Amino acid sequence: MSNPTRCAACRYLRRRCCEDCALAPYFPSANPHRFACVHRIFGASNVARMLQQIPVEQRRQAADAIAMEAYWRVQDPVYGSVGVISMLQREISVAQCELAETQAQITMYASQAQSQPNQIAAAQCLVEDVHLVPSQPSQPPFPGLYQRDDIPQETLQRHF
């Protein structure tokens, strides 16, 4: 018995959508773009096989994750979701440097409040050291990725 409203997968593949269609729960007809990305990157049969190998209660999260990876790969055919990872690692490095600098300034202010010249000089050296020797960023998977600035933050949000 076929599903009167075909899911996005069966509509894309131009086939009859059965009631027990493995992809129908995760690729509704209202969002055809989602399945188009997934099929382009992973292939319908691969996705169906991957979902079959996962417990039923986790298949929705898996389908969502697969759809996100496919979307990122369509947006960035070279690096895909790895580009997103590198961008986040870069953001973490920058935030860590800023935090270290800010904490050094707090130490300096705390020393000034106590009016102890030796501590002020030491704290000022600490602030200067933070400027001169920023913390080393964690290594990205690929060195060339570290320079990417063209992946917008909104790609991290769900688009489907």
Added chain:
Amino acid sequence: MEGNSPCASCKLLRRRCTKDCIFAPYFPSDDPHKFSIVHKIFGASNVSKMLQELPVHQRADAVSSLVYEATARTKDPVYGCVGAISYLQNQVSQLQMQLTVAQTEILCAQMQQVPAMAEQQIEAYDNNLTGMPQLMNNASSSSLAQDQLKREFLWT
């Protein structure tokens, strides 16, 4: 390649490895596992299409990222790379929160020190009759005028 050992992909797919095989430069025969996981997750034909759409100088990086994603998905069949991305997003949020707290602490510390600094500044103004007033009147002057504006703000 003809006459040579087939690449890992042609060996797995059991086909003849031609000299213009698109996989051969990136999946050498001495590392069969690399192509195996990429094929398992993405499929050889999909990978071939993706590589064909890319300029040659970007294909090596593309293959590396595909291998990375395929490995992540093999280790975590539910979330794959998205698990790592969620974790990193969480770290970014936490660091930004810590930074906000630290910056607030600095503002508080600055406000506490304003009375002492104001006394020193008044003494400095009395001693220096040439530079300061001109800088304060100059709209394009940067740090000194801004510092003065900040101190006035903190007073109110």
